[in-house]
Amino acid sequence: MASLMVGVVAYDPKVVLIWEIIRDYAKEKKFDLDYVLFSNYETQVQALLNKKVDLAWNTNVAWIRTKKSAPFAEALLMRDTDINFTSMFIAHEDSNIHTLEDIKNKRIGFGSFDSAQAFILPAYYLKKEGLEPNRDYTMNRVDSDLGKHGDTGRSEYEILEKLKNKEYDAIALATSTWMRMIELGLAGSSFRPFYKSSGYSHCNFTNVTPNASYVNEFVEFMIGMDTKRSDITKMMEMEALSTWVKTGNEELNGYDELEKAMEWLNLF
Amino acid sequence: MERHDLFLLNDSVASFMIRSATLTQAWLLRLNALLPTLRKGDTFKVTVVHRSVSFEFEGWIQVNRCSPVATSSDLNGYSYLVQKDYESHILSEEQGYDGLNKTEPLLDTAPKLFGLMPRGVHIEQSSPLYPFELTEKESLWAKNVTRLYEEAKQNQWSADTDIEWDAIPDLPPDIETAIAQVMTYLAENEFSALYIPGKFLSKISPYYMELVMFLGTIIYDETRHIEVFSRRANAKKIGLQYSTTATQRSLYSLFIEKDYFKTSFLLHVLGEGTFLDLLDFLIKYAPDPVTKKIVTLAKKDEQRHVNYGLVHVKALIQANPKRMDYLKDAVESRKAYLDEMNQENELLLSSLAILAGGSDEEGYELGYERVQQLKKRMGENRIRRMIECGFDEETAKEISMSHTANFM
Numbered sequence: 001m002a003s004l005m006v007g008v009v010a011y012d013p014k015v016v017l018i019w020e021i022i023r024d025y026a027k028e029k030k031f032d033l034d035y036v037l038f039s040n041y042e043t044q045v046q047a048l049l050n051k052k053v054d055l056a057w058n059t060n061v062a063w064i065r066t067k068k069s070a071p072f073a074e075a076l077l078m079r080d081t082d083i084n085f086t087s088m089f090i091a092h093e094d095s096n097i098h099t100l101e102d103i104k105n106k107r108i109g110f111g112s113f114d115s116a117q118a119f120i121l122p123a124y125y126l127k128k129e130g131l132e133p134n135r136d137y138t139m140n141r142v143d144s145d146l147g148k149h150g151d152t153g154r155s156e157y158e159i160l161e162k163l164k165n166k167e168y169d170a171i172a173l174a175t176s177t178w179m180r181m182i183e184l185g186l187a188g189s190s191f192r193p194f195y196k197s198s199g200y201s202h203c204n205f206t207n208v209t210p211n212a213s214y215v216n217e218f219v220e221f222m223i224g225m226d227t228k229r230s231d232i233t234k235m236m237e238m239e240a241l242s243t244w245v246k247t248g249n250e251e252l253n254g255y256d257e258l259e260k261a262m263e264w265l266n267l268f
Numbered sequence: 269m270e271r272h273d274l275f276l277l278n279d280s281v282a283s284f285m286i287r288s289a290t291l292t293q294a295w296l297l298r299l300n301a302l303l304p305t306l307r308k309g310d311t312f313k314v315t316v317v318h319r320s321v322s323f324e325f326e327g328w329i330q331v332n333r334c335s336p337v338a339t340s341s342d343l344n345g346y347s348y349l350v351q352k353d354y355e356s357h358i359l360s361e362e363q364g365y366d367g368l369n370k371t372e373p374l375l376d377t378a379p380k381l382f383g384l385m386p387r388g389v390h391i392e393q394s395s396p397l398y399p400f401e402l403t404e405k406e407s408l409w410a411k412n413v414t415r416l417y418e419e420a421k422q423n424q425w426s427a428d429t430d431i432e433w434d435a436i437p438d439l440p441p442d443i444e445t446a447i448a449q450v451m452t453y454l455a456e457n458e459f460s461a462l463y464i465p466g467k468f469l470s471k472i473s474p475y476y477m478e479l480v481m482f483l484g485t486i487i488y489d490e491t492r493h494i495e496v497f498s499r500r501a502n503a504k505k506i507g508l509q510y511s512t513t514a515t516q517r518s519l520y521s522l523f524i525e526k527d528y529f530k531t532s533f534l535l536h537v538l539g540e541g542t543f544l545d546l547l548d549f550l551i552k553y554a555p556d557p558v559t560k561k562i563v564t565l566a567k568k569d570e571q572r573h574v575n576y577g578l579v580h581v582k583a584l585i586q587a588n589p590k591r592m593d594y595l596k597d598a599v600e601s602r603k604a605y606l607d608e609m610n611q612e613n614e615l616l617l618s619s620l621a622i623l624a625g626g627s628d629e630e631g632y633e634l635g636y637e638r639v640q641q642l643k644k645r646m647g648e649n650r651i652r653r654m655i656e657c658g659f660d661e662e663t664a665k666e667i668s669m670s671h672t673a674n675f676m
Contacts, residue, residue, distance in 0.1 A: 080333070081331075081333075084330060086326075086327060086330055088323055088324075088327060093289075098319070175327035175330060175331060176327075176331045178324065178327060179296070179324075179327060179328060179331045182291055182292070182293055182296045182324075183293065183296055183300075185293050187290065187291075187293075189288075189289070189290055189292070191290060192289070192290065192320040193290075193320045193321075193323035193324050193327075194319075194320060194323065195323065196323040196326050196327055199330075227393075228380070228393070229397070230381065230394065230395065230396045230397040231397075233393055233394035234394065234396070236394075237394055242333055242354050
């Protein structure tokens with residue numbers, strides 16, 4: 001039997017460590033699984049659609065794109081931390097921004113244009129409030145690590161720097177990134193969060209082959225991981241999850257706004 | 269129940285009021301450090317004064333796998349009743365070592381995730397798995413080990429200040445040579461008694477920390493013995509004498525033993541037990557008070573090591589008498605190896621005879637006779653110790669006969 005091939009994007013060296021642990025564990029459990037690294041999500045989605053890989057570990061943006069080309073695509077599994085993912089807006093205290101309305105005529109900094117958390121969704125949240133880019137506010141973007149869909153978080157750190165230098169009045173980023181920034185001492189006392197989004201769904205394992213026999217096996221294998229083992233807990237810590245969760249309807253609904261946002265921004 | 273009524277339930281573990289205008293690094297540390305101390309389902313209250321911090325705190329809740337059980341806002345700010353949704357630690361129900369000789373490990377097997385830590389700590393679930401091989405209480409523990417550890421602490425002595433090195437008299441050369449040879453032999457054997465516990469120490473789960481600490485004292489005891497025996501041999505011009513293949517083969521056959529229980533029996537009960545008689549002999553026949561004191565002090569230490577072995581082996585045999593055969597096999601397979609050549613260290617025996625009788629013909633004959641009596645006494649005491657461990661007399665006699673002629 002050929003190995004079940006999972007595509008993963010190498011956004012960080014730890015991706016290899018994570019997948020080596022999963023592969024070793026699979027070997028031990030006699031589950032025939034291997035992984036293929038991609039440098040970006042666009043290539044990975046293409047490889048999935050062309051059946052070069054059986055499954056792909058996709059960002060939400062990659063998932064929406066996959067579904068656009070393959071309407072029968074299914075999201076199988078996510079990290080618990082992929083559910084209710086949120087973004088924030090952070091203002092500089094001197095910019096006098098306290099609510100979303102206050103951003104009128106202000107300079108707003110976003111992350112990479114393929115980052116759901118730092119650009120696509122935050123810009124869409126403003127639009128939903130009737131705030132159009134470059135009419136009601138100035139839209140600025142730092143596009144770094146394109147193709148990685150914001151996984152590296154680099155653009156978020158770069159816009160933070162610009163906020164610090166008052167090149168921007170406010171910025172958008174993922175809540176988890178902001179927590180990390182506070183921890184690292186990067187969030188100085190002059191920053192004022194003024195908005196936190198409601199939850200949306202982040203990554204998932206995507207399948208495009210209808211009725212594939214490996215789907216259930218894969219899901220059962222991942223969910224059945226022995227979380228008492230230190231190699232598994234180490235992997236889960238690196239991958240930032242405490243448990244794998246099957247993607248249900250509620251989780252799928254968590255992608256709806258992103259799809260609308262990507263349509264609005266012509267990101268297909 | 270109304271959601272805000274939940275705040276009135278006063279069972280939350282902690283309560284914080286965050287007045288700062290941002291969620292500072294310090295507050296983040298304080299909140300993060302609270303989490304390990306909470307159980308899954310525990311709640312805590314946080315009130316934040318500034319709206320901006322409320323966004324951050326809600327983010328913190330989400331990122332840290334907690335959930336808001338209730339929220340409210342009023343003039344004081346924004347209040348949250350937060351629940352921790354996961355279990356981060358395995359809680360210990362034990363207090364651990366307290367220096368009062370009152371605690372003992374409760375578990376028959378050390379917890380799987382037990383790493384380099386004292387017994388009684390709460391272990392984080394993501395702690396790495398150490399490959400400790402010796403994790404069963406039965407195979408390690410002896411009831412007297414904590415007491416022996418306390419005794420070891422109280423009876424420490426110094427190779428520098430407790431021995432009057434300058435007071436060693438000039439002895440006749442053949443007597444000094446005999447002493448130097450005996451000391452050479454003793455130091456070789458002490459290396460064995462140092463390395464063997466050392467070899468097993470790193471395999472024992474720290475959960476059985478009193479044993480680990482006791483083995484630590486054994487290691488230092490043996491270190492001190494190696495020092496004093498070497499120093500005594502080198503105290504005069506004659507210096508360290510000859511190592512023998514007979515002794516080295518005997519020590520080697522013990523060194524390669526992989527089983528802790530077998531080793532404990534071979535080393536502490538049979539080897540060091542036999543050494544007690546040898547040290548008694550030297551206390552009696554050492555030609556000068558300094559050497560007498562060295563062996564007297566060393567014997568006190570060795571007695572503790574033997575006492576551990578006796579209680580350890582006794583408990584294991586009581587639990588399963590078939591283990592006697594297992595130990596007998598260990599002694600016999602060692603004997604089979606040693607039988608390949610003459611096992612006695614003749615240099616040692618001759619030196620002991622000189623010390624016990626003298627180097628002239630008549631004295632040497634007397635000394636020889638005394639060494640023969642020593643060997644007989646060693647055999648009898650070995651049997652007595654084994655019987656104390658629960659052996660039947662017949663098996664004890666057979667084992668004693670098969671014990672190495674090198675004594676250790």
